[in-house]
Amino acid sequence: MNKANSDRIVYNFLVDNFHLNDLMAKYLNVAISFIFLLLFGFILFKTLRYIAKKTLHQIAVRSKTQFDDYLIKNKTFLNLSNLITLNVISVLLPMIFVDFPQYLGFSQGLFDILIIILVVMVIRSVLLTIKDFLMTLNAFKDKPIQSYIQVFMIVIWLISGTIIFSIITGKPLLEFLTALGAFSAVLLLVFKDTILGFVASIQVSVNDTVRIGDWITMDKYGADGDVFEINLSSVKVRNFDKTITTIPTYYLISDSFKNWRGMSSSGGRRIKRSLIIKSNSVKLLTDNDIEELKKIDLISDYITERQSEIKLYNKENQIDKSILLNGRNLTNFGVFRIYVDNYLSQNPDINKEMTTMTRQLAPTSEGIPLEIYAFSQDKVWANYERIIADIFDHLLAATSYFDLEIFEKPSGSDLSRLLNQTDEPA
Known part of the structure; x- marks a missing residue:
């Protein structure tokens, strides 16, 4: 109470x-x-x-x-x-x-x-x-x-x-x-x-599949950028165009995607691109052609050594060189390939400790692909694209010195010019 x-x-x-x-x-x-x-x-x-x-x-x-x-x-x-x-x-x-x-x-x-x-x-x-x-x-x-x-x-x-x-x-x-x-x-x-x-x-x-900061690409969801958040339901990717892509976390283990972390942590970023050479521009080199190409510093020693080797072989085997096709010969395409190899080997933007090669791929209806396979020292996207552009600018300009032609589909103006030439009286 x-x-x-x-x-x-x-x-x-x-x-x-x-x-x-x-x-x-x-x-x-x-x-x-x-x-x-x-x-x-x-x-x-x-x-x-x-x-x-x-x-x-x-x-x-x-x-x-x-x-x-x-x-x-x-x-x-x-x-x-x-x-x-x-x-x-x-x-x-x-x-x-x-x-x-x-x-x-x-x-x-x-x-x-x-x-x-x-x-x-x-x-x-x-x-x-x-x-x-x-x-x-x-x-x-x-x-x-x-x-x-x-x-x-x-x-x-x-x-x-x-x-x-x-x-x-x-x-x-x-x-x-x-x-x-x-x-x-x-x-x-x-x-x-x-x-x-x-x-x-x-x-x-546990499997270390994706980390925050990784660059991943997943075409199914239009993702191409850096991972900035991983939560229970989704993974958020900031694309390079500044858009945001949200991917369900579960699909990172059920679907395929590309993680560029290996490239980022390696010594270089891969360059894998081809020049398409017109097959009818490939030819055997005459002595005059060889003497002219010897003026190119990057391949001068190679041509001299190779020419001596070929002449010795043809002489020992009594090859009839009145026909250029007989015996062993140099071709403009083969010499150009060596030129590309030497150009890449002295390019400071290429990582020499990683695979560097120039290879000829199977001919196609468009021509013969000459693929450049190398790794750039700089992995930053903008710098990487600049390096590729510099390399191919040079190589595209260099083909004319070897009497090689780059395949290019005819444009409307090309067809129009051809028709005009056909219509002109003889």
């Missing part, structure tokens, strides 16, 4: 001083006490916020580690202030509803739900802080930490949701979990993509 009277200070004051009836005094006691409680909670919240801003923020600024800075950034202290305030109000609720115990259960249940939500928010703030801090460490920069954070948060929300539903329904938690087991198949169906994404993100991390 004494305890009840001590919890009804406003009630006693109203009855003793204003002589209100019992029912009116009880209602006013609840209303005024609740207003005072809210005011107390507001003052407590502001006080905690002040302590957090003035004290904890100063500590965070002075400390060498960035962890506490990320705690502030993710509003951890703000969420803690809210949580402490709600807990204090929840403890004082029995004093407010001392005359209306039938409403106490509902009010406490509502505050318990709010407290659970705030606990989750505090956990989320701490996890985000851990993620931000780990991303500053070199060992974790390329790891899909966000995927694991999301998985952990899903588990936390499932547990919290279960507790909240138990509070709302009024059933014991164990009984509620038993009933929930019957819906496990439905839950698996609903969270199928999440489960697949979780499994995929683990496989991607």
Whole structure:
């Protein structure tokens, strides 16, 4: 009785001083006490916020580690202030509803739900802080930490949701979990993509398939750029045209894609491009042709050595050289191929420690492909394209010195010129 009277200070004051009836005094006691409680909670919240801003923020600024800075950034202290305030109000609720115990259960249940939500928010703030801090460490920069954070948060929300539903329904938690087991198949169906994404993100991390910062191409989704985020459900790629492509994480283990990390970490970037030589421009070289080509520095020594070798062979085998085709000969195409080899070997933009070669591919209806296969020293895209352009600019201009022609499909003006020549009188 004494305890009840001590919890009804406003009630006693109203009855003793204003002589209100019992029912009116009880209602006013609840209303005024609740207003005072809210005011107390507001003052407590502001006080905690002040302590957090003035004290904890100063500590965070002075400390060498960035962890506490990320705690502030993710509003951890703000969420803690809210949580402490709600807990204090929840403890004082029995004093407010001392005359209306039938409403106490509902009010406490509502505050318990709010407290659970705030606990989750505090956990989320701490996890985000851990993620931000780990991303500053070199060992974790390329790891899909966000995927694991999301998985952990899903588990936390499932547990919290279960507790909240138990509070709302009024059933014991164990009984509620038993009933929930019957819906496990439905839950698996609903969270199928999440489960697949979780499994995929683990496989991607364990197998080191994709890291943040990798350049990947996936034609199916139009992705061609750098990975900047890996989370539970998707991988985000910033394409080179500044667009963003989102790829479901699961498809990184079920579909094929190209990861350019090997190229980025290697000594060069591959050049693999062909010149199409017209087959009817390939010919055997006469002595006059050879003497003219000897003036080209890059192949002068080669031609001299090769010419001596061929003459010796033809002489020893008594080859009739009145016909150029007989015996061994040099061709303009073969000499040009050696010229390309020597040009690449002295090019400072080509990595000499990696494969460098010029090869003749099978003839096609358009001509004979002469493929240049090499690796550039510079792997930056813009510089790489410049290197290729410089090489092929030179080689395209060089073909005329070897009486070789580059295949090019006739244009409208070519056909028009041919028709005009045909129409002219003989």
